[in-house]
Amino acid sequence: MSRIVPYDPSAPLPRKPGHTSRGRLERVLRRGEFAVTAELNPPDSADPEDVYERAAVFEGWVDGINATDGSGANCHMSSMGICALLSRIGFATVMQISCRDHNRIAIQGNVLGGAAMGVANFLCLTGDGVQAGDQPDAKPVFDLDSISLLNTLRTMRDESRFLSGRKITTPPQIFIGGAINPFAPPYDYRPLRLAKKIAAGAQFVQSQYCYDIPMLERYMDRVRDLGLHRQCYILIGVGPLASARAARWIRSNVPGVHIPDPIIERLEGATDQKREGKRICIDLIQQIREIEGIAGVHMMAYRQEELVAEIVHDSGILKGRQPWHRGMDTDPETALEEVLEEVQST
Amino acid sequence: MPRITAYEPAGAGPVRRLRSPFTIRQWSVRHARFLERLYTFFADILLGLHPLWRALGYGRVERPVKSVEQVVKGFLFDCRMCGQCVLSDTGMSCPMNCPKGLRNGPCGGVRANGNCEVEPDMPCVWVEAWSGSRQMAGGDHIQNVQPPLRQSLRGTSSWLRATAERAAREEAARAGGADAP
Structure with missing residues (x-):
């Protein structure tokens, strides 16, 4: 069947058998490609151009853009707003939902709204405590937690009903994700926690920043023993450190980030610390890629987003593959499939 | 720009800290196996008294039983x-003491020393829960x-509620068993 209408980048892709969403990220992962996602630093403004500018540096380099939901408990443009703007022009977005700011009524409504706008991927997070951000006097909601949130989204998608049991006439077609942190105690429980997230509905997970490969390897050994890497796509979080000073600050001020001393020493020993930070990031990605059971990386280059393209290029993880960018007059994979279907039907 | 006071425990000033040390709560987690046995024993007694509760009316005994429960569990677990109650699934560490009220496991913010992200001087209730669950017969319920x-x-x-639900389940099972040939 050939297309009659011109290619509309914001339209969901045709649904493939076995897929739960109509987005590009799920396709890339299910094909077994090494996926790359990146986190967009949300603007403190109401100007859509700010979002487009920040997304432009990722274009053609990543398979999904994460829109954070008040990360670090600071106010920014909402993940819903960012996803609306980006999905409108064809970007694959990962809409983050944090349990800190919304109760179950708001969250379920947002999932329907997001999915209706073309968001195919949702990331279920607990969220940082309000104390971490610029509004420590806010009321923390935490009506759900990350795992009951995963379960809620899966119920909505697979059973076409809200938590209350009330019917959803058209369920959201979504790819559901969670977060993992192999670098925080209790270390021996962390793989089981991933198992629990999978049991609750996680199809992919993105991890906290990884700067400690041996620790990640120990975690992944256990994950493979449990067979979890076959039930869920695991994307490891990485990001360049701007300087040794920044690394120290992150280590003591951002919850859940573990940066071992040798990394900081390596930064300190360099003449150009920013460049060395990028080099470390590339080295880490190349080591992560070699670990069995890892499906991709999640780039969190906070305030250094312009480095993402270089890092992805220099690390060679795409192996010549080019993720979607504007101006592709059709989605390459869809076009190929249509040709194949025509061949098969004749 | 306001000074960002990262991770100072909000609503938990030094006075509250002094008032609620974690000693007893931590003792309970260390003795999770014993408390699990004690609870099983106690739950059976409550179930045995089900005819009495029913005769008096569950609504009418709610207040006195609740008061006892509040005092006992408040003392042992800092019950909220x-x-x-999910204590038997969470290693006898009450998840409602987590500043985020997480009931399904630790968040990603646990500090390297095993303390809470939000309240730096409090041991993470889920790190405790994991260690408590390792001693319990039903530890995998975590x-x-x-x-x-x-x-x-x-x-x-x-x-x-647990007693009423268990009694209802057993009655249903008995009724189901009676129907079977």
Whole structure:
């Protein structure tokens, strides 16, 4: 069947058998490609151009853009707003939902709204405590937690009903994700926690920043023993450190980030610390890629987003593959499939 | 720009800290196996008294039982009377003491020393829960996916609810067994 209408980048892709969403990220992962996602630093403004500018540096380099939901408990443009703007022009977005700011009524409504706008991927997070951000006097909601949130989204998608049991006439077609942190105690429980997230509905997970490969390897050994890497796509979080000073600050001020001393020493020993930070990031990605059971990386280059393209290029993880960018007059994979279907039907 | 005071415990000043040390709560986690046995024993007694509760009316005994429960569990676990007790699934560490109220496991912010992200001088209730669960016979229940809290049950007795539910289940099973040939 050939297309009659011109290619509309914001339209969901045709649904493939076995897929739960109509987005590009799920396709890339299910094909077994090494996926790359990146986190967009949300603007403190109401100007859509700010979002487009920040997304432009990722274009053609990543398979999904994460829109954070008040990360670090600071106010920014909402993940819903960012996803609306980006999905409108064809970007694959990962809409983050944090349990800190919304109760179950708001969250379920947002999932329907997001999915209706073309968001195919949702990331279920607990969220940082309000104390971490610029509004420590806010009321923390935490009506759900990350795992009951995963379960809620899966119920909505697979059973076409809200938590209350009330019917959803058209369920959201979504790819559901969670977060993992192999670098925080209790270390021996962390793989089981991933198992629990999978049991609750996680199809992919993105991890906290990884700067400690041996620790990640120990975690992944256990994950493979449990067979979890076959039930869920695991994307490891990485990001360049701007300087040794920044690394120290992150280590003591951002919850859940573990940066071992040798990394900081390596930064300190360099003449150009920013460049060395990028080099470390590339080295880490190349080591992560070699670990069995890892499906991709999640780039969190906070305030250094312009480095993402270089890092992805220099690390060679795409192996010549080019993720979607504007101006592709059709989605390459869809076009190929249509040709194949025509061949098969004749 | 306001000074960002990262991770100073909000609503938990030094006075509250002094008032609620974690000693007893931590003792309970260390003795999770014993408390699990004690609870099983005690739950059977409550179930045995089900005819009495029913005769008096569950609604009428709610208040006195709740008061006892609040004192006992408040002392042992710093219980917050969520009304849907999951202590036997969480290593005898009450998840409602987590500043985020997480009922399904630790968040990613646990500090390297095992303390809470939000309250730096408090041991993470989920690190405790994991260690407590390792001693318990039903320790693997920590993997049960807990549904979201039902806010409407806050402040009610979960002992009585668990007893009523168990009695109903057993009656249903008996009725089902009687129907079978």
